[in-house]
Amino acid sequence: MGRVIVIGCGGVATVAIHKCCQHPEVFTDLCIASRTIDKCDALKDKLKDKTKTRITTKKIDANNLTELIHLFDEFKPDLVMNLGMPYQNLNIMDACLICKCHYLDTAAYEPENVDDPVWRQRYEERIKEKNFTAYFDYSYQWEYKQKFESAGLIALLGCGFDPGVTQAYVAYAKKHEFDRIDTLDILDCNGGDHGYPFATNFNPEINLREVSSEADYYENGKWIRVPAMSIKKEYVFDGVGKKDMYLLHHEEIESISTIYPEIKRIRFYMTFGQSYITHMNCFQNVGLLSTTPIMYEGREITPIQFLKALLPDPASLGPRTKGKTNIGCIFTGVKDGKEKKYYIYNVCDHEEAYKETGLQAISYTTGVPAMCGAMMILNKIWTKPGANTLEEYDPDPFIEALDKYGLPKSESHDPVMVD
Numbered sequence: 001m002g003r004v005i006v007i008g009c010g011g012v013a014t015v016a017i018h019k020c021c022q023h024p025e026v027f028t029d030l031c032i033a034s035r036t037i038d039k040c041d042a043l044k045d046k047l048k049d050k051t052k053t054r055i056t057t058k059k060i061d062a063n064n065l066t067e068l069i070h071l072f073d074e075f076k077p078d079l080v081m082n083l084g085m086p087y088q089n090l091n092i093m094d095a096c097l098i099c100k101c102h103y104l105d106t107a108a109y110e111p112e113n114v115d116d117p118v119w120r121q122r123y124e125e126r127i128k129e130k131n132f133t134a135y136f137d138y139s140y141q142w143e144y145k146q147k148f149e150s151a152g153l154i155a156l157l158g159c160g161f162d163p164g165v166t167q168a169y170v171a172y173a174k175k176h177e178f179d180r181i182d183t184l185d186i187l188d189c190n191g192g193d194h195g196y197p198f199a200t201n202f203n204p205e206i207n208l209r210e211v212s213s214e215a216d217y218y219e220n221g222k223w224i225r226v227p228a229m230s231i232k233k234e235y236v237f238d239g240v241g242k243k244d245m246y247l248l249h250h251e252e253i254e255s256i257s258t259i260y261p262e263i264k265r266i267r268f269y270m271t272f273g274q275s276y277i278t279h280m281n282c283f284q285n286v287g288l289l290s291t292t293p294i295m296y297e298g299r300e301i302t303p304i305q306f307l308k309a310l311l312p313d314p315a316s317l318g319p320r321t322k323g324k325t326n327i328g329c330i331f332t333g334v335k336d337g338k339e340k341k342y343y344i345y346n347v348c349d350h351e352e353a354y355k356e357t358g359l360q361a362i363s364y365t366t367g368v369p370a371m372c373g374a375m376m377i378l379n380k381i382w383t384k385p386g387a388n389t390l391e392e393y394d395p396d397p398f399i400e401a402l403d404k405y406g407l408p409k410s411e412s413h414d415p416v417m418v419d
């Protein structure tokens, strides 16, 4: 028996909720709690005759700790899945500790306003110490490690595809394929076409902040910084074909390099079309990506939030998106004294994802791992307490669950390498 609260009711949450409802023996009671209650009620209505999971809904502002505690006290969840925004991660983790329940999210904490002076000071110190400039990092959530450990609770951090499955792939490669991993390239390819000149496949604020930021990679114990979108490569992806991909910072590089210091170089690449890049540069040049509020006709607005309101809702892209995603990890390293290469990845079809859940494959590839991670916790397959990323758990049962529930792995022992 598992009682779960899902916070958020956007693309990722909708997929995860669909998938949880396919396993009512694990997810017996589910509360969908989000800012816009109508979306929660509409999803409940859609699912109620198709599942034995008992669904309730609740309007909540996850910025409000008192509201969170009240809801958790009332519902008594075993697990809270935070599938809303990463701005509220710390608040929700606090509420979980107070109410003694497990926690799971899909993105590392970042602040809503990056000009907040208290956050800014610590950010500047981190740049001096570690030399990476992303707005998000794990330090804030790793500070909860001890607290969750002492409480005997799990906070499973970043349980989507990337971060998430990519770290399980690293743990899997280390367990089954390598005595030592030397290099890792994480490749995230979206070969889908939604037909709009510009739309993001997940929350526009988080997506645009990530992509427009300075890029970097990790080599020989150091972060190497490069300008945004300045390193471009071409790669032929199984199921998709040839695509341009760009080097980006991504949060799992931080955890993988911490947990596997043997890996000499870690890079992350994501594919983008020219239209996406042209639009993003234009938004940036005119200030629309700013997180600093401005006054407009007597009221305060935040430019990037205004832009989000103009763009298509990622959750609405499902019926329009055709094509496939391909996300995975390519390794080099050594097994039994011999050098070897290994590629593990998943190919997901946008139209298949839509048929099953009403959402496109980016939401699907995030929501399915979130459900599988929740299953690992509720079924007590993963029991190590603390605020941990996925490298810290046995990858086999998780990858087996992904194989069964919609995101099967493919493997190659002779992949084309990224030069």
Ligand code: NDP
Pocket: 007, 008, 009, 010, 011, 012, 013, 033, 034, 035, 036, 039, 060, 061, 062, 063, 083, 084, 085, 086, 088, 106, 107, 158, 159, 160, 161, 162, 163, 164, 201, 202, 203, 204, 206, 314, 315, 362, 365, 366
């Ligand atoms: P959406 O914008 O579609 O959904 C966000 C949801 O959060 C909305 O329902 C929104 O409510 C709700 N929300 C926002 N603020 C609050 C608040 N203060 N209190 C309560 N609810 C709130 O985003 P996605 O579903 O695309 O993404 C969800 C998360 O998944 C993001 O953190 C994103 O970064 C992450 N992600 C992770 C990936 C991975 O592979 N690890 C890949 C893709 C996404 P409302 O309906 O009112 O707007």
